[in-house]
Amino acid sequence: MIVQAGIRITEEEKNKIDVVDFGLSHLEIEGVQVLTLVQTERISVKVLVLFHNQTEPEHWHPPVGNDPGKEETIRVVSGTVFFYVQGENTFKQGFLVKGKEKYYTLMHEIILRPGDQITFQPGEKHWFQARDEGAVMYSFSSVARDALDQFTDPNIVRIVKVVD
Amino acid sequence: MIVQAGIRITEEEKNKIDVVDFGLSHLEIEGVQVLTLVQTERISVKVLVLFHNQTEPEHWHPPVGNDPGKEETIRVVSGTVFFYVQGENTFKQGFLVKGKEKYYTLMHEIILRPGDQITFQPGEKHWFQARDEGAVMYSFSSVARDALDQFTDPNIVRIVKVVD
Numbered sequence: 001m002i003v004q005a006g007i008r009i010t011e012e013e014k015n016k017i018d019v020v021d022f023g024l025s026h027l028e029i030e031g032v033q034v035l036t037l038v039q040t041e042r043i044s045v046k047v048l049v050l051f052h053n054q055t056e057p058e059h060w061h062p063p064v065g066n067d068p069g070k071e072e073t074i075r076v077v078s079g080t081v082f083f084y085v086q087g088e089n090t091f092k093q094g095f096l097v098k099g100k101e102k103y104y105t106l107m108h109e110i111i112l113r114p115g116d117q118i119t120f121q122p123g124e125k126h127w128f129q130a131r132d133e134g135a136v137m138y139s140f141s142s143v144a145r146d147a148l149d150q151f152t153d154p155n156i157v158r159i160v161k162v163v164d
Numbered sequence: 165m166i167v168q169a170g171i172r173i174t175e176e177e178k179n180k181i182d183v184v185d186f187g188l189s190h191l192e193i194e195g196v197q198v199l200t201l202v203q204t205e206r207i208s209v210k211v212l213v214l215f216h217n218q219t220e221p222e223h224w225h226p227p228v229g230n231d232p233g234k235e236e237t238i239r240v241v242s243g244t245v246f247f248y249v250q251g252e253n254t255f256k257q258g259f260l261v262k263g264k265e266k267y268y269t270l271m272h273e274i275i276l277r278p279g280d281q282i283t284f285q286p287g288e289k290h291w292f293q294a295r296d297e298g299a300v301m302y303s304f305s306s307v308a309r310d311a312l313d314q315f316t317d318p319n320i321v322r323i324v325k326v327v328d
Contacts, residue, residue: 006170037281073201115177119202
């Protein structure tokens with residue numbers, strides 16, 4: 001999907017794509033696939049992939065020490081992505097994960113297509129979802145400390161598995 | 165060139181591409197074209213375009229206040245880019261701009277192709293050049309303060325013009 005989206009990556013990068021199931025063990029429902037392109041003490045650049053109807057659970061990036069928390073811009077490369085943020089309930093085209101409704105509290109819907117982007121301030125809650133064709137996105141951010149991300153769903157453990 | 169390289173941009177973005185001639189008034193020889201995708205107080209994401217045989221002059225990103233200076237990763241999307249950095253003289257495939265030889269002091273050659281990337285630490289001098297087909301790159305960095313960049317060539321003024 002990354003290559004089909006027009007992103008050129010090296011063979012080495014193909015071998016280091018992380019599959020994140022958030023410890024929920026139903027990857028195809030709640031999960032995300034991540035290729036980290038840049039990861040330093042100051043910035044992070046990732047390619048995010050969502051499969052057909054896959055949802056990244058509601059979360060936010062908390063302060064860490066002197067850092068106010070991760071600031072993140074997500075830019076869509078391919079597919080349509082349904083983002084949910086604070087604001088008036090305009091929920092229309094998304095769907096809530098069955099049995100997990102209470103862990104999705106944000107209902108303000110923003111639909112982004114290739115070339116569109118959205119910026120999340122530190123601490124700003126969000127969740128997002130792909131539909132039929134899945135989606136490929138860039139995530140540009142200040143330093144990422146994914147293990148410290150906070151989730152609405154208390155069952156979530158931020159576990160990263162590396163695909164062979 | 166940006167669209168041909170597979171990067172989807174909006175109509176609004178097409179209208180805000182900066183053409184940078186560094187005040188030297190020979191854009192096609194020394195210059196760069198820049199589309200800023202993200203510019204905050206913490207991070208910067210740009211698309212850089214070099215035309216056929218166009219050279220970005222030797223420069224570095226100095227400290228600014230409490231900031232040690234811009235840390236930058238350049239990732240090639242299309243074309244071949246010849247980078248020159250500190251190190252042993254391995255100059256082979258590049259060329260020096262005529263009459264400007266003394267303003268290009270770095271001769272360690274690194275050749276990057278699509279999917280390859282290089283990271284410059286704050287203060288680390290570099291220059292780069294495209295050849296036959298030109299090149300399109302991403303620049304991922306900590307906050308950019310381009311007006312404060314330092315150049316080996318004292319004739320350079322960091323002037324930005326916006327294309328209509």
